[in-house]
Amino acid sequence: MKKLTLEDLKKIKEKAQAEIQARSPEGKDKIVVHMGTCGIAAGARETLLAILDEIEKRNLQNVVVTQAGCIGFCEYEPLISVQKLGGPKVLYKYVTPEKARKIIAQHVINGQIVMEDVLSTE
Amino acid sequence: MKELSLHILDLIQNSIEANAKNIFLEIKENDNEIMIRIKDDGKGIPKEILEDIKSPFTTTRKTRRIGLGISLFNEVITNCGGELQIMSEPGKGTEIIALLPSFHWDLPPWGDIVGTIYSIIATSPHIDFHIKIFLRGKNFEFSTKDIKKEINGLPINHPEVLSFIHNYLKENLGGVDS
Numbered sequence: 001m002k003k004l005t006l007e008d009l010k011k012i013k014e015k016a017q018a019e020i021q022a023r024s025p026e027g028k029d030k031i032v033v034h035m036g037t038c039g040i041a042a043g044a045r046e047t048l049l050a051i052l053d054e055i056e057k058r059n060l061q062n063v064v065v066t067q068a069g070c071i072g073f074c075e076y077e078p079l080i081s082v083q084k085l086g087g088p089k090v091l092y093k094y095v096t097p098e099k100a101r102k103i104i105a106q107h108v109i110n111g112q113i114v115m116e117d118v119l120s121t122e
Numbered sequence: 123m124k125e126l127s128l129h130i131l132d133l134i135q136n137s138i139e140a141n142a143k144n145i146f147l148e149i150k151e152n153d154n155e156i157m158i159r160i161k162d163d164g165k166g167i168p169k170e171i172l173e174d175i176k177s178p179f180t181t182t183r184k185t186r187r188i189g190l191g192i193s194l195f196n197e198v199i200t201n202c203g204g205e206l207q208i209m210s211e212p213g214k215g216t217e218i219i220a221l222l223p224s225f226h227w228d229l230p231p232w233g234d235i236v237g238t239i240y241s242i243i244a245t246s247p248h249i250d251f252h253i254k255i256f257l258r259g260k261n262f263e264f265s266t267k268d269i270k271k272e273i274n275g276l277p278i279n280h281p282e283v284l285s286f287i288h289n290y291l292k293e294n295l296g297g298v299d300s
Binding site: 003048049 | 279
């Protein structure tokens with residue numbers, strides 16, 4: 001297999017920019033992974049990697065993933081919050097990589113909150 | 123935390139929370155010694171906190187007066203007979219250097235270094251990461267600044283750009299994660 005080089009990025013850029021220009025301007029759904037020491041120790045990195053993997057596989061261009069620190073609910077880590085455009089902010093608890101994949105499919109894509117894993121909503 | 127790469131991720135999270143614009147990660151391993159260096163240009167640590175920074179009850183945070191990240195990392199290093207140096211200047215940034223023997227019974231495995239670097243790049247697109255890794259025969263240098271220059275205008279967290287970065291990291295750092 002040919003080794004990747006920075007040249008390959010140019011092709012990605014041209015293709016992606018054309019796609020961005022073709023799309024109407026709109027906001028993005030937001031996923032925040034809590035990456036304090038408690039979150040990392042509880043497996044937040046693996047949860048985040050599963051989320052990124054799902055986004056990559058499904059080519060979800062309308063989702064932005066960011067990180068945040070500890071919010072004081074250490075016993076419920078790994079925690080993620082999901083906010084669909086115009087929807088409530090939902091904080092999910094004990095988010096293993098498997099649960100993260102389910103949340104992407106059910107909540108982010110289909111708009112159905114995964115009630116059994118919710119810690120709070122606002 | 124079971125992996126050195128998780129400690130590295132945790133320390134870099136501190137740099138992100140300190141509003142760093144540039145974060146440097148350097149890892150070097152030779153026959154006798156491992157060096158891990160993390161440097162940022164964030165807000166720095168006040169002198170009175172820096173003096174006691176290795177204590178689990180010291181933190182720059184205003185709520186919950188507990189800061190376990192550096193304390194846990196220091197514990198690992200001390201158990202291996204290593205040394206942790208932390209230098210910081212308010213307004214200029216912080217530099218952390220860990221020196222460890224390359225073999226010790228209590229030395230945790232490196233773990234998922236690619237996953238650690240990729241997680242940081244994917245979730246903090248506004249920060250420039252500069253990485254230099256000399257480990258297990260791999261000699262790898264990488265900067266998100268170079269990537270941003272190539273994709274000029276396209277966000278670095280675009281799914282296809284991230285996919286490229288992930289594969290690029292795996293190609294160049296695969297095999298160091300043990």
